[in-house]
Amino acid sequence: MLLACSKLTVTYGGRIALKSFDLTLQPGEVRALIGPNGSGKSTALQAMAGLLRPSGGRAVIDGVAVDAIPRRRLARQLAYLPQQPTAPDEMTVAQLVRQGRFAHVGLLRSYSADDEATIGWALESTGLLALADRPLRELSGGERQRAWISAAIAQEARILLLDEPTSFLDIGYQVEIIDLVYRLSRERGVSIVMAIHDLNQAMSVCDRISLLAKGETVFDGDPKDLAETGLIETVFRVRGTFVPIAPNAPPHFDVELAHRQMRDGVLAR
Numbered sequence: 001m002l003l004a005c006s007k008l009t010v011t012y013g014g015r016i017a018l019k020s021f022d023l024t025l026q027p028g029e030v031r032a033l034i035g036p037n038g039s040g041k042s043t044a045l046q047a048m049a050g051l052l053r054p055s056g057g058r059a060v061i062d063g064v065a066v067d068a069i070p071r072r073r074l075a076r077q078l079a080y081l082p083q084q085p086t087a088p089d090e091m092t093v094a095q096l097v098r099q100g101r102f103a104h105v106g107l108l109r110s111y112s113a114d115d116e117a118t119i120g121w122a123l124e125s126t127g128l129l130a131l132a133d134r135p136l137r138e139l140s141g142g143e144r145q146r147a148w149i150s151a152a153i154a155q156e157a158r159i160l161l162l163d164e165p166t167s168f169l170d171i172g173y174q175v176e177i178i179d180l181v182y183r184l185s186r187e188r189g190v191s192i193v194m195a196i197h198d199l200n201q202a203m204s205v206c207d208r209i210s211l212l213a214k215g216e217t218v219f220d221g222d223p224k225d226l227a228e229t230g231l232i233e234t235v236f237r238v239r240g241t242f243v244p245i246a247p248n249a250p251p252h253f254d255v256e257l258a259h260r261q262m263r264d265g266v267l268a269r
């Protein structure tokens, strides 16, 4: 076990946003966090990143509370991509990605050949080599999101926390980033916790999945087992069917769209 949360509880001004959250993350594991808007996913990630002081329970890395680990040391262990990151508008893509390596570079030391190679790899892996010198303010929403993902992976931490990393990406880049997450876990042994709204993408890439509802974990387990619970339909207030797609793959959730039936005249009659 690498990262563990036990009975983690976070309150904002007396309101509970995350209640008794448990999670254990193994080396090389991909964990998806799913749940409706406001269910506590970002709160859980912030607490795991040591950015929120829990009102109960704790998050530990190798047994040490994350909020007690000095920032530079923590940054070598854990990279965190917030849902809405901010940086100075004038900063270029390459500058942002270089900043991702701050924990590896001494204050006065220049970047080593290793650092430069990692920065190049991070830019290339996110399709940003051609945009490296562009200021962030001149990028599209999806390009900017890829720049932040690039900075997070350039950090080369063994734990990667990603808060909806694909929310602004077109379908092609969504697939590339999901594939990148998978490769990082399998080829480099990186452990990843990712909040993500696309249930099928989450199921396709993760080893384990946590479903949050109103701050509470209502499922924690193998994605294949989630299909049996009926929780997706109740928690997200949708109707749909889990459809098998391959013998060893988790099934695909096919959501029932009322307007599709209306268009087909099913509801009109």
Ligand SMILES: Nc1ncnc2c1ncn2[C@@H]1O[C@H](COP(=O)(O)OP(=O)(O)OP(=O)(O)O)[C@@H](O)[C@H]1O
Pocket: 012, 013, 017, 035, 036, 037, 038, 039, 040, 041, 042, 043, 044, 083
């Ligand atoms: N800084 C804050 N101050 C007060 N309440 C907050 C704050 N951040 C989040 N909340 C509240 O805590 C709850 C959980 O929010 P959180 O951002 O963790 O949800 P989420 O699952 O990430 O949602 P989304 O899918 O919309 O990103 C919500 O009710 C939200 O309104």
Ligand SMILES: [Mg+2]
Pocket: 041, 042, 043, 083, 163, 195
């Ligand atoms: Mg969120």
